[in-house]
Amino acid sequence: MQIILQKVLPVFFEDDKVNNSQLWNSTLSFNKGENIHIIAPSGSGKTTLIHFLYGLRNDYKGNISYDSNDIKHFDAEKFSIWRRQHISIVFQDLRLFTEQTVLQNLEIKRMLSPFHAVNNIAAMAERLGIKSKLTKVCKTCSYGEQQRIAIIRALQQPFDFLLLDEPFSHLDELNRQKAMELMEEESKKRNATIILADLREITYFKSERTLHL
Amino acid sequence: MPSYKNIAPFLSAGQNNISRWLSYIGLGVGVLLLLSSIQMFININELLKDKNSRKDGADFISVTKTITNENMGKDNRFTEADLAEIKSLPFITDAAPLISNQFRVKASAGNIIPFSTDLFLESLDEKFLDTVPPSFTWREGQADVPIIFSSDFMEMYNVFAPSQDLPQLSDKTMSSVSIILECYTPYGVQNFKARIVALSDRINSVLVPNTFMQWANKNFGGVSQVNPSRIYIKTTDANSPQLLSFLEKKDYRVNKDKTKFGRVKQILQAIVSGLAGFGVLVILLAMLLFSFYLQLMIAKSKDNLQLLLTLGYSPDWLSKTVAKKWIPVYVIIVLSALLLTAILQFCFQHFVMYDREELSPFLHWIVVVVAAVLLVLSIITNYKLVRKLLYRLG
Incomplete structure (x- = not known):
């Protein structure tokens, strides 16, 4: 799979934000297998870009295509197919089912298009130090724990692209590295691309390309 | 999934x-x-x-004009235009006039039953009759006239017969009684032998074949065209609201029993x-x-x-x-x-x-x-x- 951006620019952006950007208003493509690191200060449209790429918003000029399919023409049904098989995400605002248990949060994603067996959930949770939280209601977990739940959830499905929007903002250094390691490992299993957007450079993320937004 | x-x-x-x-x-x-x-x-x-009175899924209803104090004495017979109008209605399948005799008729039953009465005769298109035996025909020169008699009249006769010292009659006996029809013509009385060939549940009348009625009206009554006092209509639904409202509008009278249901x-x-x-x-x-x-x-x-x-x-x-x-x-x-x-x-x-x-x-x-x-x-x-x-x- 390939994601192609052609002169993408949010409709609500002022011109001065665009001038120094390596992404906005440019034409570029992200190919399967090469990791992309997007570095951007606050307010430069990091989350907006990730949402554009995932198809949650379409208030932009230009085109974004999955392979040669312009996603502006996708309906909810078509998006659901791509999201089940080709593209996964860790949201900055996590988007978990707060009233359900951690396990329910992970299982609801896993059973949709299972990449792992159910017992792998516990193994991943153990690696990221949240195994004891699996039976707890999600809203009782700390933000850092919830961030790790969101990361594990994103790894339950097959994907060509893994979109990460500031995935470590509430994690300490050790947990960041563990989480990155797990994600890179899972990405390799699928020969997939990680597109990581963060405020600053993540040194332990092995990326082929770094782009400043 | x-x-x-x-x-x-x-x-x-x-x-x-x-x-x-x-x-x-x-x-x-x-x-x-x-x-x-x-x-x-x-x-x-x-x-x-109403399973009994239906034939070919249709109802047959006798229609007359309502006689009121206002129209009494006037001609309350159906004209050809009235008949044509009735025939043209979508909820009426067919209609036919009941032609009555235009001359005086007297009936007597000879010596066996000492009974004599003035009588009226009518004729109706055979399509409207419930029972038409093969013998119900008449040709000019024939001395016998077949009659279809109303079952109701028959019942009435049997009710008053004992009080008049007359014998009560079964349906079968009735058909064997020979009746003498005395027709009053301008040239004197002409007798015909009449025989009841069938009883009708549907039509309250004394019916003779059309051919006899036409011939007799022309020769004895001197009229060839008679406007009927009543007509029979054939309809697929005697209870259709359109039919009922048409009859009401025209002030036509029908047998209420037929439409009561x-x-x-x-x-x-x-x-x-x-x-x-x-x-x-x-x-x-x-x-x-x-x-x-x-x-x-x-x-x-x-x-x-x-x-x-x-x-x-x-x-x-x-x-x-x-x-x-x-x-x-x-x-x-x-x-x-x-x-x-x-x-x-x-x-x-x-x-x-x-x-x-x-x-x-x-x-x-x-x-x-x-x-x-x-x-x-x-x-x-x-x-x-x-x-x-x-x-x-x-």
Whole structure:
């Protein structure tokens, strides 16, 4: 799979934000297998870009295509197919089912298009130090724990692209590295691309390309 | 793929139970009302079907002009234009005049039955007669005249015969009695031998063949064209509202017995149709209430449903899975209503109608078909509503 951006620019952006950007208003493509690191200060449209790429918003000029399919023409049904098989995400605002248990949060994603067996959930949770939280209601977990739940959830499905929007903002250094390691490992299993957007450079993320937004 | 059980915890279905149960009960009551009304409608049709007087699925009715104080003394016979108008009406299949004799006729039964009376004769198109024996023909020069006699007249005769010292007659004997018809002509009395060849349940008259009537009217009465005082109409439904209102408008008089059932049937069917309409209304209200419940449930679970869609759940799959949850509920509701209607029908036939044969104790197939259609419609409506609400989220 390939994601192609052609002169993408949010409709609500002022011109001065665009001038120094390596992404906005440019034409570029992200190919399967090469990791992309997007570095951007606050307010430069990091989350907006990730949402554009995932198809949650379409208030932009230009085109974004999955392979040669312009996603502006996708309906909810078509998006659901791509999201089940080709593209996964860790949201900055996590988007978990707060009233359900951690396990329910992970299982609801896993059973949709299972990449792992159910017992792998516990193994991943153990690696990221949240195994004891699996039976707890999600809203009782700390933000850092919830961030790790969101990361594990994103790894339950097959994907060509893994979109990460500031995935470590509430994690300490050790947990960041563990989480990155797990994600890179899972990405390799699928020969997939990680597109990581963060405020600053993540040194332990092995990326082929770094782009400043 | 996951099942409804997997996504159920993500939907806040447990709340707002009252409106959900109210809508279930409403739907059940509505379906019961509709099904029993349809069954009752069919029952009324079965019970009030007038099986005897119909021929080829048609009713034959005698029509005269109503005689009032105002039109007394005037010519109240039907003109050719009246007849043409009646024939042209869509709810009247055919019409024919009853031609009466234009000369004086006297009948006597000879020496066996010492009885003599002035008589009237009529003739009618054979298509309108219920019994036409092959002998009911007359040719010029024939001395015998066949007669079709009204069963009612026969009954009347047998009622007053004993008081007049006359013998009562059976149907068979009646046909063997020879009657002498004395026709008064301008040249004197001409006698014919008459014989009753059939009795008619339908026509209250003394009928002779058309050929005889025409010949006699021309030769004895001196008229060849006679306007009839009454006509017979053939209609597929003697109880049709259009026919009744036409007759009323024209001030035509009919045998009320013929249309009495029709009026009762019309009123009963109107009541039952009203009930069925009310049933449909209750069903619609219940569906509306249920749609409010669904909207509320989906609104309350909006964030979770939206997140499921964001995570890659297909809106089509979600709609089908959520909608499927109510299929057993609808099946139970409609089947219960159907069962209750069947019990009501059985009780009606057994306890109210005392096992009358013309009424079946079981449900009519139309009721079962309506129940099936209602079930399918409820399921489809529910699915479409859920789908619409979910696609709005996506």
